[in-house]
Amino acid sequence: MSEKKISLLGKTLGELTEIVTSLGMPKFTGKQVARWMYGRKVASIDEMTDLSLKNRERLKEMYEVGASAPVHEMRSVDGTVKYLFRTPDNNYIESVYIPDGERATLCVSSQVGCKMNCKFCMTGKQGFSGNLTTAQILNQIYSIPERDTLTNVVFMGMGEPMDNLDAVLRSLEVLTADYGYAWSPKRITVSTVGLRRGMEHFLKESDCHLAVSMHSPFPAQRGELMPAEKAFSIREIVDMLRGYDFSKQRRLSFEYIVFGGVNDNLAYAKELVKLVRGLDCRVNLIRFHAIPGVDLQGTDADTMLAFRDYLTRHGVFATIRASRGEDIFAACGMLSTAEKQAERQHVHKDKTKINK
Structure with missing residues (x-):
């Protein structure tokens, strides 16, 4: 060989x-x-x-060169495309291409699976299989047909970017350096559940935007949704971020998935305003879409609007992220989970045939 x-x-x-x-x-x-x-x-x-x-x-x-094409793709009626890539050890990762007017965003993965095990995330149900190399991160951009139309990249796919920070930072260097893609850091956003040491290193080494997953302003409830809260308290995260300047090139945002009857009433909006008061940031409200085996539901449009409007009236810039690709397993981890399950079923059928 x-x-x-x-x-x-x-x-x-x-x-x-x-x-x-x-x-x-x-x-x-x-x-x-x-x-x-x-x-x-x-x-x-x-x-x-x-x-x-x-x-x-x-x-x-x-x-x-080391580039490898996706092994599967699913195209939505709204133009969103989910790509599935196979890793050398026969695992799968996902990327999602999201066209929106003049913008074209690619959501990339940084790990195979994830250690964080957030209740609402299908990737967390897979467990953690390994970190992606810089080549595997960049290949998600390099190997899709829409690569030359991209205006933005977000590290919001499978995995926790701050848990694979060396490879993520190297990929950011290639994307922003004159010898590489020569992109402005303003075109790139990196998300995190709030790994403090990783965030501090990232903020020192990169000028790219930062997005922090909040999902509840109350620590106890956030801990139920996100086990990482026990080690990385949202209140400590916000206090740490107050020491950085987000008024110029870099943008700070908080991701807030809205769950019906869980974190969508005005008591949560009031606490959120209190938590981030004085911090130059934005809040992205995201409607939850149900995943198998999770007893959480999305909320209605009127509730989303009322939540956003309360934040806006009280000085917190808030947006509602448009739902995209609902017909193609758009939720992170859905397609790769389905592919692995199909493979296991295929292997089981083959073994059954052999044993007969």
């Missing part, structure tokens, strides 16, 4: 330069490779035609 080649995708300019010089190539070859991958998005080293044939062959002995 031939040894698996190393992916060039996800390498920083410094790493690419180190690779080519170690193979006896000129230092500037690192910039050429970066330009071919991140600028022209080639699928193979053979397409890097300003490298000599000898250097291409030398590079190919140990390396490859």
Whole structure:
């Protein structure tokens, strides 16, 4: 069996330069490779035609671009597309392409499964299988047909980005660096349940937007919805964030999934206003869509509007996120869970046939 080649995708300019010089190539070859991958998005080293044939062959002995296409996709009537990618160890991750007028957002994953086990999240029900590499994170952008139409990327897919921060930060470098995609950090948002050490490191190393999952302003109830509250209290998180300047380039937002009869009345809106008062932030209200085995329901449009309007009247900028892709397992983790279940059923049927 031939040894698996190393992916060039996800390498920083410094790493690419180190690779080519170690193979006896000129230092500037690192910039050429970066330009071919991140600028022209080639699928193979053979397409890097300003490298000599000898250097291409030398590079190919140990390396490859390393991009891989989705194994499955589901397209919604509203234009949303959910992509399913297979990892080398036969697990699955999801990305969601969301067109909205002049905006086109891709929601990417950072882990296979998740350790956080939030009650309302299908990914948490899968458990944690591993961190994605920088190459696997960037491949979700690199390998979809809509990649050149993207205006925004959000790290709100499967996994907790701050729990795989090294790979996330490296992917952010490639996305924002001049040698990479050269995107403004304003086009990228990274979400978290509130891992304090990770947030502090992220805020120091990156200028990208930050989104914190709140879902309840009351710690006890948030703990029921999000076990991470026990280690990362929402009140401590907010106090920590008051020490940062969010008035210029970086935006701070709080994600608030609205559950019918759970966290949707004005008592919650009042407590939320009290919690974030004086903090330059926005609150994104998200209608919950039911997932199997979870006794939570969404709320109605009038309640969402009343909640938003109360926040707005009391000085908290609030938006209602439009529901997208409801007909294609749009909730995070739904498609990958279905795929794994189908595989297990297939294996079970095969074993049954053998035993007969």
